[in-house]
Amino acid sequence: MILRHAAQRFLEHCQSARNLAHHSVRAYRSDLADFSGFAGDEIELTAIDREVLRAYLGHMFTERRLRETTAKRRTACLRVFFKWARAEGLVELSPFHDLEVKIKLPRRLPRALSCDQLRRLLETASVMAGHPWGTPYEVGPLASDTSDSHFCSLACLLTMELLYATGIRVGELVQIRIEDLGLVDGVITIHGKGNRERRVFLPGTDLARLLEAYLLLRERHRPATDLLLIGVDGRPTTTHRIRTQLHAVSRATTPPVYLTPHMLRHTAATHLLEAGVDIRYVQRLLGHESIATTEVYTHVSDPSLRQMICNAHPRARL
Numbered sequence: 001m002i003l004r005h006a007a008q009r010f011l012e013h014c015q016s017a018r019n020l021a022h023h024s025v026r027a028y029r030s031d032l033a034d035f036s037g038f039a040g041d042e043i044e045l046t047a048i049d050r051e052v053l054r055a056y057l058g059h060m061f062t063e064r065r066l067r068e069t070t071a072k073r074r075t076a077c078l079r080v081f082f083k084w085a086r087a088e089g090l091v092e093l094s095p096f097h098d099l100e101v102k103i104k105l106p107r108r109l110p111r112a113l114s115c116d117q118l119r120r121l122l123e124t125a126s127v128m129a130g131h132p133w134g135t136p137y138e139v140g141p142l143a144s145d146t147s148d149s150h151f152c153s154l155a156c157l158l159t160m161e162l163l164y165a166t167g168i169r170v171g172e173l174v175q176i177r178i179e180d181l182g183l184v185d186g187v188i189t190i191h192g193k194g195n196r197e198r199r200v201f202l203p204g205t206d207l208a209r210l211l212e213a214y215l216l217l218r219e220r221h222r223p224a225t226d227l228l229l230i231g232v233d234g235r236p237t238t239t240h241r242i243r244t245q246l247h248a249v250s251r252a253t254t255p256p257v258y259l260t261p262h263m264l265r266h267t268a269a270t271h272l273l274e275a276g277v278d279i280r281y282v283q284r285l286l287g288h289e290s291i292a293t294t295e296v297y298t299h300v301s302d303p304s305l306r307q308m309i310c311n312a313h314p315r316a317r318l
Contacts, residue, residue: 001090003048004041007032009088010081019195023171023239031077045091050099053078057101072103110266110296117257118164118267124253125160129153137206142213148232151217155229155237156245158214161207163261166190166200167268167286170239170261176228178215183208192287200285269297 011029014020020028038056039048060071082094113121123133130145130153131137142154162173172190180189186202202208222234229237242261250259265286272282283294 001045002041003036003039003043003045006045006085006090007036007041007081010084013084021171027073028077028081031074032081034074035078045085048082048095050095053095053099053101068103075101075103110270111263112267112270113257113259113263115271120253121249121257121259122157122160122164125153125157125249128249128252129157131157137210137213139209139213139216142210143216146217146220151221151232152245154210154214154217156249158210159229159242159245159261160249160264161210163264164268165203165207167265167272167282168200169265169287170242172287173261174227174229174237174239174242177226178228179226181211181228183211190287193289196287196289198284198287266297269294273297 010032011025014025014028035056038059039052057071057075060066060074079094079096082091082096085091086094126133129142130150131142159173162168163170166188168190169192172192175191176188180191182188186205186208188200188202190198190200192198202211218228218230221230221232223230224234225236227236229242231237231241239261246259246261250256269282269286272285273279279291279294279298282297283291286294288294
């Protein structure tokens, strides 16, 4: 079987038999397309051996100068693909058999926002939603404006608040359904990676009131889905739309602050750990399977380290 046909069957398998998330299938499709561009989509699977894989690795690093994270992800995709192909009887042996491929990733600390940066971003989003910054959220005033522009601004503000308050991934945020909300207890059920469920909590009642106001306006837009976040057309919000909204807030902030959904997740974890929350609680909140993943956030920011040293070091008291 040629690579093009096998890749299509593999993607169908991922969607139906494995029931992978849409973004996971999309990533597999992109990675297989990249490999097909190198090896040729008409190449027979049996012709792809370890020499082809070594050549592809060299191509990614030396000619295209891809980042280590990208190369590692694409290599992992091919490993899963050929494991499936062997199980399907399309190849006798995976070309990865006895092939040692180790791609060392550079250690990069998560990029988190400072408290001042976060405050300015939330202040901008709040003003855009017509809410005076620094005052509690009130359902009546927030839900009184029924215009499309206000609904979009309110949804953006809610998005930022939820991402920071709960530390969830943007892909998890767009998958929250109305039935996942427990407003009385301030709890949201999250369906994370590998279909693992966990619960996150809304700190205080203020955010719950913002959520209630959004839900009132949401009903007026005749939602065509039970997913929480929708656009003015009633259709589900996408991760791309959320990133676009956050970029708009970023540009409107003075001075501008670079912002992505994942930075709010990083910020939530960093701020909780710096506030003294046990790392095991942060691990559960973020949905990390291994605590080693959470430990990267224990590298506190330089300003926090400086303040701690200046306040606590015995030399300061001599």
